[in-house]
Amino acid sequence: MADNATPTIIKGLEGVYFTETKICKVDGFKGRLWYRGYSIESLAKNSSFEEVSYLILYGSLPNAEALSVFTKKLVSYMNLDSGIIGLVKMLSPNMLSMDVLRSAVSSLPAFADKKVYQSEAEEKLEESAEIIGRICGIVALMGRLKAGGEYVAPDQSLGVAQNILYMMTGKIPEDKVAKMLDVMMLLHAEHSSNASTFCTIVAGSTLADIYSAITAGICALKGPLHGGADEKALDMMRAIGNPDNTEKYIEEALDGKKRIMGFGHRVYKAYDPRAKVIKSYLEDIQNGSTMEVQTLTAIALRAEKMMVEKLGETKGIWPNVDFFSGPVYTYIGIPKELFTPLFAASRSPGWCAHMLEYWQDNRLIRPLDYYNGQLDIPYVPLDQRK
Structure with missing residues (x-):
């Protein structure tokens, strides 16, 4: 396009494709949604948040052993370091819940248990599992603190949704209530290139680390037109x-x-x-x-x-x-202040999966904006300005 040509401006990038994906398909005209080819209806009826998180990250449904290992891994990461607990306790009285979550997630590299992995892909998948578990644990801690209680460590015999409620209340939840939360998290786990996922990918496309990219997603989710x-x-x-x-x-x-x-x-x-x-x-x-x-x-x-x-x-x-x-x-017993942080915990598998997928063929996201202001304005020295 010539420099003097007026471009077509697509407000909000509506209808613009910027990448390809195998993670999620939304058919907005028919009201359909698929995760990795599985309909949301079948997953909501038969699956769990842990299984869907595995599906979104790894690209296929796990067998029983793989699901058990993955679930235990997520729950182990829900057990928070004393430094994270102290940070959330310090920030919670004076900040909005999403601001506390953003700050806590951005601090996670300071508490990460660094290991040697055979491949970069393996390391990124482990970091993703850590992020999912940590966010779930942080949200549960925030709920516990709002209720005036002290930190409750997760129970390794329980799943993620059960543990969120257990860590919030100190009581093992009824199966019906825990299942309802599990389905709510499953339904929010992924939804293509929404605003927060796009922000995650934009940040990650600079080759920033995954913790920074997920923090960007949390910032975008905070807005009332998206997560609130x-x-x-x-x-x-x-x-x-x-x-x-x-x-x-x-x-x-x-x-x-x-x-x-x-x-x-x-x-x-x-x-x-x-x-x-x-x-x-x-x-x-x-x-x-x-x-x-x-x-x-x-x-x-x-x-x-x-x-x-x-x-x-x-x-x-x-x-x-x-x-x-x-x-x-x-x-279920979730206070309104935790709706959006819980959304972040639920969406974290999707954020991580999109980041890992985009990195396989990364290109820095750098759109254009059309300048319509004045040019070559004479500079007036400070002492001559009115």
């Missing part, structure tokens, strides 16, 4: 207060052209398949939980029904994964 949407959706449900107020609240919000958090998606123009899975759990807990959860569930289901009828088929605005998450997390 489930918190905003829960705030809306609590503002509605009574299920009978739902339709009036939604109608007034739409009339005022306010955004209804948890609806619409940059890629999905159909019902988010992850939201469908979460909705099935919402219906399951509707009549068997606290009054708060029952109220939130009723509001969520009524709001979803109204929004689908008004905007689903006509505007292509459907519920996304964030909309139903709040009531489910509340049922």
Whole structure:
């Protein structure tokens, strides 16, 4: 393109492909999602967070022995060094949860147990397992501290989701509750080149280390247009207060052209398949939980029904994964302040896998921006400026 030609600007890089991948496929028009070729529906029904993390990182489902070894590895990394515990304790009273997580993850190289590996690929996979386990452990510690408790080490006989709840409460969770958290983490484990994954790859494309790249992903996830949407959706449900107020609240919000958090998606123009899975759990807990959860569930289901009828088929605005998450997390016992850190823990396998894949044929990501300002402005000395 000639220097004086005006380029086509693609705001937000929407619709622009920057790399190839075998990790994840999203079909936004049909509402489909696959991890390494496996549908999200089949994985949510049959798999676990540990198994999906292995699949995303290694490219295939593990056998029983490999899964057992990998699960034990993740759980062992959830056992935090005293230095990390001290850092999280120091930062937590004065910083937002995502800022604490970002700072703690960026400090992980100081506590890494460095070993000699036969290959660089083996080392990167081990670092990835460490990052996943450490983030899960840090999130659990943050929850424990918010509840006023002291650090609880993970139980090697439990899985990742079980241990997050165990480390937060000091009690082994009910199977149903732990399974629900496991599925929530599985559903959030990967989602192609979203904003945080793209930031991870951009940072890693400079050949920065994987800890720095994942820290960049956490920074991007913090924003309410990405990782914080489930918190905003829960705030809306609590503002509605009574299920009978739902339709009036939604109608007034739409009339005022306010955004209804948890609806619409940059890629999905159909019902988010992850939201469908979460909705099935919402219906399951509707009549068997606290009054708060029952109220939130009723509001969520009524709001979803109204929004689908008004905007689903006509505007292509459907519920996304964030909309139903709040009531489910509340049922599980996850405080709102930990929704986005838990999202980071869940997404860490995807971040790591994309970084490892991109490094196999790395090219520094360096897009262009079109300058439309003045040129050759005469310089005015400081003492002559008005």
